[in-house]
Amino acid sequence: MNNIKHKLLTLCVVLLAGTTLFGQQVSDLRINELLIKNDSNYVDEYGRHVPWVEIFNTAYNSVNIAGCFLTDDTTGLAAGDYSNWYRIPSTDPTTLIPQRSMLVFYLDNSPLYGTYHTNFDPNQSSNHYIALISSNGKTLIDIFHYPANLANVPQSFGCIDDGISTIVDENGKTVSNMAILDYFTPGSTNKVHVGATKSEHLQKSDPHGIGLAVISISVVFAALIMIFIMLKIFGLVSTRKDRKASQAQAATAATADTTQATAAKDGPTGEEIAAIAMALHCFMNSQHDEESEVITIDMPSKHYSPWSQKNLVMKKVTRRR
């Protein structure tokens, strides 16, 4: 029995570890966007316009890119010879890419400038691709082919939909999802919807604000008219209820009056008048507050704070006798 338990536990641990490892897989990384002719776009931390490439984490968990290689020449891949490639340092905690996020590397052939500066420059290369290789130096994670003339075009090239290089079209054919992009989006999604904002639309269609004024004042009136109608109905119902209640009270009072009138045909006696006067007296007294009826001699005291009491904080002046 114990043996089975141990096996199950081991299996669970293995499965869990497997899931975690799978979750951290660098195979989820894709090269998403590349700009070579960077004349006036993104600048690096040294204020330079240099070519850059964007890596996208397609997974829904964080992936650490540390230890992986970036290169524009995959010669030596089969042999695991990575001596000429740029290895992303594993000592930098910022190489952890959050879920569905991007990281930008500068392709400036200046690896001494920092973690994100590679040792190659696509302007100096005849291979028109960038490759992302795993830390073992043998597994190609992604290869990003770009047009030969990209170095002359001041536009970026990348996936139209983030991380997806091919799609299936309406005819069932697999077609490329890569294109020269309309907007540079280093560090953010390539799918940009640039259109006029709500207020810009409004400015175009209603430049003098008359349309908005008319609609708005109508809506304000509509809202308050609805409240008005509701209050009116509510008032009518409430008044009717109150009227019914008062009518019922009046009827009860009238019956009581008739009974009393029959009993006191000759008018109230002296005792009755005295009783009424007593009842009225008691009633009037009951309106008064009830006193505690305890008389004490108690010195009034106030709680002073030393912050506000001058005699506690001021120096006493000595008197000369």
Next chain:
Amino acid sequence: MKEFFIEGLKQFFDYSGFANCELGNLIMIVVGLIFITLAIVKEYEPMLLIPIGFGIILGNIPFTDGLQVGVYENGSVLNYLYFGVLKGVYPPLIFLGIGAMTDFSALISNPKLILIGAAAQGGIFAAYAAALALGFTPMEAGAIGIIGGADGPTAIFISSKLAPSLMGAIAISAYSYMALVPVIQPPIMRLLTTKKERLIRMRPPRAVSHREKVMFPLLCILLTAFLVPTGLPLLGMLFFGNLLKESSVTKRLANTASNALIDIVTILIGLTVGCSTQASTFLKVESILIFVLGAFSFVIATTCGVLFVKIFNLFLKEGNKINPLIGNSGVSAVPDSARVSNVEGLKYDKTNYLLMHAMGPNVAGVIGSAVAAGILLSFLY
């Protein structure tokens, strides 16, 4: 050694306000002092003008950037407090307090007065159109227009969403004109009414049952929020506060909302709005234009309210007519504009008390301006 001390003193002086002071800072500090003086000497809205005035002084003490002391500097204490303004947290809390202290009986007993509150919102949209004509963007124009609603928290709420850069000027303008209601409104009211109209006596309001008072906030929130969901933060809190008051079983909560809570939030909102008027962001031509547009919107709002009552009276029977002097109360400066109606009414008939009647359109104005704010947000945000 000597050089070290001289360098240290020089550095100290560079950090001090004297080294960084500009003319703009001095002007704004004088403005702050004027606000405080007006609040103490003239008693113009002291609860608002003192925190705002002091905030203006605080916000315009010159300092070197990077010390994390300014309201616009990330991580400073004032910046944390300003978060409530920037993200529209404080205005709904103020509305909670207003709801908890407002008695809607006048409105419930005479529902037709609610329409005056709608008419007076005309000032908002007139100012919106005027701001567009002066070259402001629609979002900025919307934020400026809301000054005409005469509701400080609503103005702050809307400007925080539509034009955060103009918030200081808009808030100061809104609160200034609210304080000046007794000065701005009476001449317009006199100009637009005849002596006969000013003497109209209104029917005394009927007694309102507890049941009606409880049902009012519930039904109102359902009606207004379904129509303008964007006004939910303001309207929701207003009617929630009112339910706390009228339900009569949550007295402690209603007391807190209408006393301690609203006081705390008023202090924070006043101080931080004042701080946001740093000379570098406030002393601009736009601010002057905002003040001009604010005055214009107040005038139009008052005019719309009074004229609406005059037109409405044409359709009402003798005995049911409304005194047009309560038309100005459609702007939601509670209870100042209602008080103005009462004072003006008493000038012409010493026994004609209009305060209770004027409170109806006054609280309707609060609802109306919140609805108008919701509409602006849905169109522009």
